[in-house]
Amino acid sequence: MDCVLKSFFFAFLLFRLYECTAASTIALPNCKDRCYRSGFRVPYPFGIGQGCYKNKWFEIVCNHSSYPSFPFPPSIGREVNSFSLGDDWFDELRHHKTNRFQITSPLKHSGCSKGITNIPPLNLTGSPFFISDDNKFTVVGCNVKAMMKGTGSQIIGCEARCGNDTRNYKDADKSCVSYKCCQTKIPPGLQVFDSTVEKLEPGKNGCQKAYLSRSDF
Numbered sequence: 001m002d003c004v005l006k007s008f009f010f011a012f013l014l015f016r017l018y019e020c021t022a023a024s025t026i027a028l029p030n031c032k033d034r035c036y037r038s039g040f041r042v043p044y045p046f047g048i049g050q051g052c053y054k055n056k057w058f059e060i061v062c063n064h065s066s067y068p069s070f071p072f073p074p075s076i077g078r079e080v081n082s083f084s085l086g087d088d089w090f091d092e093l094r095h096h097k098t099n100r101f102q103i104t105s106p107l108k109h110s111g112c113s114k115g116i117t118n119i120p121p122l123n124l125t126g127s128p129f130f131i132s133d134d135n136k137f138t139v140v141g142c143n144v145k146a147m148m149k150g151t152g153s154q155i156i157g158c159e160a161r162c163g164n165d166t167r168n169y170k171d172a173d174k175s176c177v178s179y180k181c182c183q184t185k186i187p188p189g190l191q192v193f194d195s196t197v198e199k200l201e202p203g204k205n206g207c208q209k210a211y212l213s214r215s216d217f
Contacts, residue, residue, distance in 0.1 A: 027042060027052060042071050080101050080103055084101070106122045109207065110199060112207035127191070131190040138176065140181050142206050144160050146198070147198075149196065150194055156184060158183065159178065196210075197209070
């Protein structure tokens with residue numbers, strides 16, 4: 001019988017994982033436990049190689065096109081940045097155990113340099129994974145409005161403004177308070193994420209970005 005293991009999606013963002021047997025911090029016996037030069041291990045129910053993972057959703061292949069080689073789950077199509085299965089200090093503070101792993105966030109941008117590329121939307125429909133509501137929808141740039149897609153009838157978004165006078169924005173240089181940056185909470189249980197980016201002053205140049213972030217800016 002399947003049971004729920006919450007995890008997180010990170011992407012610099014985090015997300016949720018649902019599975020049945022208790023998660024382990026190690027791989028199954030006789031199974032490879034990490035990709036080449038990767039700084040972290042691949043724990044069960046994830047696994048590298050036939051017979052080493054719980055089911056197709058937890059299959060890991062090593063992406064040898066990068067160095068070091070990061071774990072890559074084909075079912076999601078994103079490199080994993082880290083695993084944290086039930087042993088995180090933050091979870092201990094909350095008095096419950098959480099299973100999670102971190103991947104690269106979807107990213108939508110406008111007017112940015114060629115070094116920044118749009119990262120495709122995330123669709124986890126049919127998988128045991130959910131985007132953690134510990135993530136925040138984050139928008140960076142001047143005079144930009146961004147909206148989330150994939151939230152059903154809910155409207156999620158925010159605006160970031162710029163100007164010479166920062167006195168109207170408390171701690172504007174320390175936090176994301178709508179001055180060159182804004183953040184908003186996302187609803188729980190999301191499996192689909194995409195976003196739109198709109199310049200509030202179309203005639204002006206500048207880089208605007210919208211993505212998910214696991215923590216405050």
